[in-house]
Structure formats: structure tokens, C-alpha cells
Amino acid sequence: MKGLGKKLKYYRENCELSQQQVANALNVDRSTYTYYETGKTTPSASTLLKLSKIFNVPCAVFLESINQELNLNSRVADADGAYLAQYEEENSVVTADDRIYGLNKEEKELIASYRVLDAEQKDAFDAFVKKLLSQKKK
Numbered sequence: 623m624k625g626l627g628k629k630l631k632y633y634r635e636n637c638e639l640s641q642q643q644v645a646n647a648l649n650v651d652r653s654t655y656t657y658y659e660t661g662k663t664t665p666s667a668s669t670l671l672k673l674s675k676i677f678n679v680p681c682a683v684f685l686e687s688i689n690q691e692l693n694l695n696s697r698v699a700d701a702d703g704a705y706l707a708q709y710e711e712e713n714s715v716v717t718a719d720d721r722i723y724g725l726n727k728e729e730k731e732l733i734a735s736y737r738v739l740d741a742e743q744k745d746a747f748d749a750f751v752k753k754l755l756s757q758k759k760k
Contacts, residue, residue, distance in 0.1 A: 630684070637677055675738050
């Protein structure tokens, strides 16, 4: 899956993350993530979903690459493209210009990890951070 690997690398670099940081967020070895980028292996559907959260892009971006590489019916690719345009319009996808610049390695890794949490975990994390901040004010 060379096209998928290229997209993974593009979005990772666009987010200014290292392969190790993405691997940590996915809870896999760096070599496993490297194989995704080089096309040696293809990530599972659940991993693709996590990657879409880490990079803040719709999962359809990655599925489109897989569809094209498998030479699936063009109607499927067209449907993915239409879905992607609709998703971007409805959810105002963050572009490179909207990113927060100047984050250090640990901050980037924290954001990538946060993006793969489910809603309940994010709520618990948010509550914990708010508690820490309130203690700091005292």
C-alpha cells in the first residue's frame, strides 16, 4: 500500500510528529508504524481510525488510498471523495494553517495520545487537568 504509506508520512510530517510519537500514541513499536509508511504492512481498520484521529483528518482520506490501490470500482472511490468533501464541509477540518506551532516533543505526543482516547477517557483526562490547574491556583 504505497499510496497509503505516502499519505501517512505526509500527515505525520504535516503534524510535525516523529514516527516514534505516532507509534507511542498507537501503542505499537516504531518499526510497526514504519512498516505502515513503507507499505510493508497495512494497518487494521481500527488503527486507521486512530490514525485519522491523531492526524485530525477523516478516515476516508486513508480508505480512498486503499480503494485506489486495490483497483476497486470507481464508484466506490467517487463515493469516498464525496464523503470526504461532505465531511470537510460539515466538520471544518483543521488545515496546516490552523495548527498550534511551537509545541515541544512531549506536547505533540500528548496531543496525539489524547486524540485516540474515547469520549469517557477524554472526560476523565479533562477533569484531571482541571483539578491540577485548580490546585496550581491555590
